[in-house]
Amino acid sequence: MSVIALRGVDLAIVALYFAAVLGIGFYLKRFAASSEDFFLAGREMTAWVAGLSFLSANLGSLELLGWAGSAYQYGILAAHWYWVGAIPAMVFLGIVMMPFYYISKTHSVPGYLQLRYGQGASGLSAITFAAMTILMSGVNMYAMAVVMKVMLGWNIHFSIWVSSLTVGIYVALGGLYSAIFNEVLQFFLIWFGALLIPIFGLIETGGWSGMVERIQRNFPGQDFTHLWSTLAHPADNPMGMHWTGIVFGLGAVLSMGYWTTDFLVVQRVLTAKDIRSAKMAPIIGSFFKMAVPLIVILPGILALAVLPEKLVPESAMQAGQHSYNEVLPLMLARYMGPGLLGLGVTALVAGFMAGMAGNVSAFATVWTYDIYRPYIRKQAADAHYVSMGRWCTLIGLFISIATAYVAMGFASIMDYVQALFSFFIAPLFGTVLIGMLWKRATPAAGFWGLLAGVSSSVAMFFWVKVDPSALAIIALSNNAKALAEDMYRALWSCLINVVVTVLVSLATKPKPEQELEGLVMGVTQIPKEVGVPLLAKPAFWAVVAVIAFLILQWIFW
Amino acid sequence: MHRDLIPVWFFVGLLLGVYGLLILSSGLAELSNPPATVLANLHAPVWWGAVMVIVGGAYCLAFRPRR
Numbered sequence: 001m002s003v004i005a006l007r008g009v010d011l012a013i014v015a016l017y018f019a020a021v022l023g024i025g026f027y028l029k030r031f032a033a034s035s036e037d038f039f040l041a042g043r044e045m046t047a048w049v050a051g052l053s054f055l056s057a058n059l060g061s062l063e064l065l066g067w068a069g070s071a072y073q074y075g076i077l078a079a080h081w082y083w084v085g086a087i088p089a090m091v092f093l094g095i096v097m098m099p100f101y102y103i104s105k106t107h108s109v110p111g112y113l114q115l116r117y118g119q120g121a122s123g124l125s126a127i128t129f130a131a132m133t134i135l136m137s138g139v140n141m142y143a144m145a146v147v148m149k150v151m152l153g154w155n156i157h158f159s160i161w162v163s164s165l166t167v168g169i170y171v172a173l174g175g176l177y178s179a180i181f182n183e184v185l186q187f188f189l190i191w192f193g194a195l196l197i198p199i200f201g202l203i204e205t206g207g208w209s210g211m212v213e214r215i216q217r218n219f220p221g222q223d224f225t226h227l228w229s230t231l232a233h234p235a236d237n238p239m240g241m242h243w244t245g246i247v248f249g250l251g252a253v254l255s256m257g258y259w260t261t262d263f264l265v266v267q268r269v270l271t272a273k274d275i276r277s278a279k280m281a282p283i284i285g286s287f288f289k290m291a292v293p294l295i296v297i298l299p300g301i302l303a304l305a306v307l308p309e310k311l312v313p314e315s316a317m318q319a320g321q322h323s324y325n326e327v328l329p330l331m332l333a334r335y336m337g338p339g340l341l342g343l344g345v346t347a348l349v350a351g352f353m354a355g356m357a358g359n360v361s362a363f364a365t366v367w368t369y370d371i372y373r374p375y376i377r378k379q380a381a382d383a384h385y386v387s388m389g390r391w392c393t394l395i396g397l398f399i400s401i402a403t404a405y406v407a408m409g410f411a412s413i414m415d416y417v418q419a420l421f422s423f424f425i426a427p428l429f430g431t432v433l434i435g436m437l438w439k440r441a442t443p444a445a446g447f448w449g450l451l452a453g454v455s456s457s458v459a460m461f462f463w464v465k466v467d468p469s470a471l472a473i474i475a476l477s478n479n480a481k482a483l484a485e486d487m488y489r490a491l492w493s494c495l496i497n498v499v500v501t502v503l504v505s506l507a508t509k510p511k512p513e514q515e516l517e518g519l520v521m522g523v524t525q526i527p528k529e530v531g532v533p534l535l536a537k538p539a540f541w542a543v544v545a546v547i548a549f550l551i552l553q554w555i556f557w
Numbered sequence: 558m559h560r561d562l563i564p565v566w567f568f569v570g571l572l573l574g575v576y577g578l579l580i581l582s583s584g585l586a587e588l589s590n591p592p593a594t595v596l597a598n599l600h601a602p603v604w605w606g607a608v609m610v611i612v613g614g615a616y617c618l619a620f621r622p623r624r
Contacts, residue, residue: 009579009580009582009583012579013576013579013580016572016575016576016579017572020568020572024568027563031562044562049565180565181565181568184565184569185565185568185569185572188569188572188573189572192573192576192605192609196601196605200595200596200599200601203596203599204595204596306595333594334594334595335594335595335596335601336594336601337583337584337587337591337592337594337597337601337602338583338587338592338602339579339580339582339583339584339602339606340580340601340602340605342579343576343580346576
């Protein structure tokens with residue numbers, strides 16, 4: 001039996017969304033004529049549009065459902081992925097890294113590596129990114145279809161084909177314009193669709209203290225509402241996490257890697273109309289990111305207080321029970337009547353489709369610019385590359401659909417793909433950061449450092465699979481859950497990458513300084529913000545964001 | 558630079574406005590017979606739908622396409 005029953009007005013709201021995104025796709029086609037337009041939305045987005053799109057590219061429904069479920073499982077500890085696991089990295093991207101991405105006029109992260117290190121590091125990152133992106137898109141698609149089946153009773157094949165064909169049509173028509181417009185729409189739908197859940201939850205429980213009281217009654221002896229105070233020993237918290245894993249693994253490496261080098265999100269900021277907008281966009285995104293736990297984490301914690309039944313892990317689910325991942329739909333069904341329910345479901349569908357659109361548009365860019373152009377057809381007219389972008393959007397989508405069907409055969413493929421995805425993000429961060437900050441880093445070091453980081457990450461993953469006792473060495477605890485293991489693997493692989501990059505750099509010949517202009521700190525002229533009012537300065541808002549972030553840590557300590 | 562591109566905010570306003578109208582109408586229709594949800598007595602679709610109409614309308618007005 002499905003969790004949610006939709007009525008006529010709800011179905012009308014869902015159908016209207018599909019009509020709207022297709023209509024916008026057809027409208028935007030005329031603006032996506034050149035490759036700059038199709039792949040980078042003409043580089044004319046304001047800081048607000050680029051910032052919201054940057055945030056929304058990560059605010060997919062899988063993320064919303066998954067983190068709400070994690071909040072039910074781990075309590076407020078899940079908020080670390082929105083705060084220490086995002087805010088410092090977003091501010092760092094805006095203030096330190098964005099000037100180099102923007103001034104170099106690169107079209108992608110592998111494109112930056114091409115300029116900085118040459119073909120080796122660029123080719124390696126482009127191929128791994130393209131493969132991972134398309135795989136993630138397919139697995140997201142399958143996960144969406146499963147959620148729609150559980151939530152609404154919809155047929156899996158119907159969900160996969162209708163949503164992916166809609167995404168394929170609107171991205172092939174309008175390119176990154178379409179993807180960005182839909183991400184901004186999705187941002188508003190998610191807020192309007194989900195904000196009533198925490199409001200009603202807090203009214204029902206009588207506020208924060210009433211909620212804590214109920215949780216303590218329902219789950220005696222467990223602490224779900226403190227952010228840092230239970231992290232001194234892994235055995236003291238349900239995640240099996242030590243604070244070093246959160247600070248160094250998540251905050252310093254994994255989140256830095258994701259927010260500053262994952263092209264899926266960085267591509268949105270590259271569409272900004274000028275360097276100040278490009279610096280401002282991630283900082284605007286950081287304020288909204290700080291607020292997202294209100295609609296994702298708080299509903300999960302409120303569910304601990306108000307739901308009459310206890311949710312269980314998916315692997316232990318029996319007939320009539322619900323899993324952690326269903327917590328958001330359950331809370332939606334608890335408070336939302338006809339109309340509002342349709343809005344909530346539309347927000348989740350929009351999140352899934354925006355996630356798919358983000359993946360295929362990033363895939364189309366990296367395939368066309370970083371694989372097809374350098375390796376297959378070097379000299380062609382601009383229109384040829386636009387046409388290639390449109391076709392590989394559709395081809396990428398069909399490969400994603402095939403991946404989605406393959407995923408049906410593997411119950412735990414999502415875990416493996418998440419792990420695979422993390423293999424490439426953390427080491428890439430080391431390569432990009434050293435490239436931007438140290439002019440001595442050489443082309444050979446870029447390639448070998450990245451390869452060493454990626455292969456050591458893969459090796460650590462399989463080491464734990466073959467010998468589970470290795471977990472105590474890699475994650476510093478036998479109690480470490482998958483998330484904690486990911487944090488430490490990211491930390492070690494990034495450190496290995498940095499050490500190899502430095503050693504190889506010292507042993508090989510660097511590029512001449514004139515070839516590094518616009519790419520590396522110390523040989524790049526970053527425009528000064530002379531005469532810009534304080535309230536328009538990215539650095540001012542970066543400081544405000546960091547202060548707000550610290551206050552949140554103190555409040556929920 | 559595409560100066561004739563309709564801002565995304567206009568589309569946001571349009572969608573929020575239409576959704577707001579649908580939700581508000583649905584809330585008014587069920588005033589005397591609220592659904593069996595928790596806190597249904599607060600009639601959220603009525604005031605939340607109205608908020609969406611106001612926000613959507615404001616966005617449409619502020620970012621309407623101009624010749």
